Amino acid sequence: MSSPTLETFLNFHVMSGASLAEAVALTIRRLAAAAVILRSTINQGALGIPSSEEHRDAGPGGDIPKALDVLADALFIEAMRQAPVCLYASEELEEVALLDPAGPLAVAVDPLDGSSNIDINVSIGTIFSILPAAGDPVGEPDASFFHRGDAQLAAGFFIYGPQLALVLSVGSGTHVFVFSSRLGVFVQAYGNLVIPPRTQEFAINAANYRHWDEAVRLYVDDCLKGAEGPREKEFNMRWVAAVAADAYRILMRGGVYLYPGDRRKGYGDGRLRLVYEANPIAFLIEQAGGAATDTVNRILDLTPTALHQRVPLVFGSAREVARVGRYHAEPSSIAERAPLFSNRGLFRA
Missing domain, CATH: 3.30.540.10 (Fructose-1,6-Bisphosphatase, subunit A, domain 1)
Known part of the structure; x- marks a missing residue:
């Protein structure tokens, strides 16, 4: 047929x-x-x-x-x-x-x-x-x-x-x-794509590591520690520098994408636009069983207030998106591992 x-x-x-x-x-x-x-x-x-x-x-x-x-x-x-x-x-x-x-x-x-x-x-x-x-x-x-x-x-x-x-x-x-x-x-x-809820692949521009908030750095550090770290599995890192291309890969085989806000001038609210980038991507990801947030809040729950409004964006495999949210919203849930956080991460000086 x-x-x-x-x-x-x-x-x-x-x-x-x-x-x-x-x-x-x-x-x-x-x-x-x-x-x-x-x-x-x-x-x-x-x-x-x-x-x-x-x-x-x-x-x-x-x-x-x-x-x-x-x-x-x-x-x-x-x-x-x-x-x-x-x-x-x-x-x-x-x-x-x-x-x-x-x-x-x-x-x-x-x-x-x-x-x-x-x-x-x-x-x-x-x-x-x-x-x-x-x-x-x-x-x-x-x-x-x-x-x-x-x-x-x-x-x-x-x-x-x-x-x-x-x-x-x-x-x-x-x-x-x-x-x-x-x-x-x-x-x-x-037809009817389904994103696997778990993943061992993340996409982020690691060159901005020094500008990220602590929650993002801790999340990436934990992924990079691999099987010996708190995640107890090996992760691969990807970055295409085109959100649609990264979204396509995640729809095909799972993964999580992060473009957080950071401390650079003009990047505090992220860089992607809510109306014509984050919203359509979030719609597609959710329809495939995944999740999309601004690190904490569901993207599709947000009401734009400006046409070119920017927003942080995390999307992909639902369990991994939820985990990123916990690093931001529930730091007490990872507090027992606080001594690990003082260790040098791969990108730290």
Whole structure:
């Protein structure tokens, strides 16, 4: 029996009678078409638009976007103009764009996650969140994005790597579709993913060790002590520098991802954006049986107060995410091991 296509999957979703299902399905189709176009540019590497070419204007977070970031944003906003989308928010735009005042949906996008990886031929992604449009789209366009993450109607990301893949949830599990160049369509490769609750793999940028809060350093130290340490097992460490790529790995084989806040200027509240990075990733991870927090609180319980609000992010295998939370919220539970904490960790001077 052949695997269903994305089109078949979306048709079943429409027949399910879920809220705004038809509008959601059409929007996902348009996003997928734009991703295929973007992939062809990415695949050209330096022969197309080099990611090292910077755009002259800084983005909303103060980062200097690459030319490829700007191109990706233009592709996706144009795609959303052809969908039933009222409001479009993006990492590359300071303010929400009003597209179709009659559209029932609001879409938030990180057009090119990890764009610096293109020069070294490492996977990058596009992350999106689909919400119901609400309130006054002209007078208060941001309001549609200021809802808890569990209000999302759908979420997903595209991975531009060895395969072009779409990880998608419409609230009924997390599924992976791979683009078939032969057929010219996305075909389901994995359905109803389940993240193993336990793991021996973590992802974090260890170069920031000296800037982390003590709870994060203690957690990483314990993992690195291996079978001889308090965890009594060996851990592997991974870091792709593109949250979508790290999320894809965790969905495939388990693990935990940490991007905590730290003591560097501008990093106190983390670095990832709640609306269009943390929320959609958390939605996908939870739909696959995992967990996602800001180190303590469930991501999908948080209510954004700013469009480009940053948040610490921990996600992945549920038991490991809970353990990270205990290091932050229940230090007394590890107090009996306090003498170990004074030992030098692998990264300590």
